[in-house]
Amino acid sequence: MKPQIGVLALQGDVREHTAALEAAGARAVPVRRVSELAEVDGLVLPGGESTTIDKLLRAFDLFDPLRTAIADGLPVYGSCAGMILLADHILDAAPGQQTLGGMDLTVRRNAFGRQVDSFETEVTVDGVAGDPVHAAFIRAPWVESIGPAAQVIATITSGPATGRIVGVRQDALLATSFHPEITGDGRIHDLFVSIVRREY
Numbered sequence: 001m002k003p004q005i006g007v008l009a010l011q012g013d014v015r016e017h018t019a020a021l022e023a024a025g026a027r028a029v030p031v032r033r034v035s036e037l038a039e040v041d042g043l044v045l046p047g048g049e050s051t052t053i054d055k056l057l058r059a060f061d062l063f064d065p066l067r068t069a070i071a072d073g074l075p076v077y078g079s080c081a082g083m084i085l086l087a088d089h090i091l092d093a094a095p096g097q098q099t100l101g102g103m104d105l106t107v108r109r110n111a112f113g114r115q116v117d118s119f120e121t122e123v124t125v126d127g128v129a130g131d132p133v134h135a136a137f138i139r140a141p142w143v144e145s146i147g148p149a150a151q152v153i154a155t156i157t158s159g160p161a162t163g164r165i166v167g168v169r170q171d172a173l174l175a176t177s178f179h180p181e182i183t184g185d186g187r188i189h190d191l192f193v194s195i196v197r198r199e200y
């Protein structure tokens with residue numbers, strides 16, 4: 001059976017995630033309403049702008065239902081802005097910005113700073129076999145600190161940000177600072193689909 005995986009389609013790179021999920025063997029569907037949320041086996045929170053997505057979640061009456069679904073165990077993969085939305089705590093938040101939470105993390109928005117606000121590098125990810133993942137970072141957050149419930153699966157291994165945490169897992173929740181959907185490497189989506197299938 002193909003799992004049905006939603007892509008939160010309020011803002012951000014929805015099309016790229018949809019294609020990557022389909023390539024990973026899932027049926028990808030856009031999610032904009034509560035009724036659509038109820039139909040999915042898992043959900044992707046795409047990159048974009050976390051403050052905008054936060055506001056739109058409220059405007060579409062999705063914020064509380066999604067928060068509850070996450071707390072109840074819905075598998076969710078958050079990329080970049082999606083990672084910010086999944087974090088229990090954020091640093092350098094916009095005034096009034098809230099997160100859905102669910103992951104025992106403190107995430108710093110726009111953490112890499114102006115000099116390297118967008119860059120690409122190779123990242124080794126636990127659970128992804130073979131070569132390192134070619135990862136694109138676009139005004140990305142990093143994980144400033146992690147609580148006992150969450151697990152680090154990827155860190156930066158070269159350059160000024162060496163050692164920074166950029167991939168995390170907590171039960172059925174997965175988050176990366178980077179955007180695997182735009183570099184053509186499907187292995188993070190494969191990992192998420194196997195989490196949705198409860199195989200990994």
Ligand code: GLN
Pocket residue numbers: 046047048049050051079080081082084109110138139140141
């Ligand atoms: N800087 C953005 C934010 O705070 C995230 C950027 C991204 O998703 N590419 O939401």
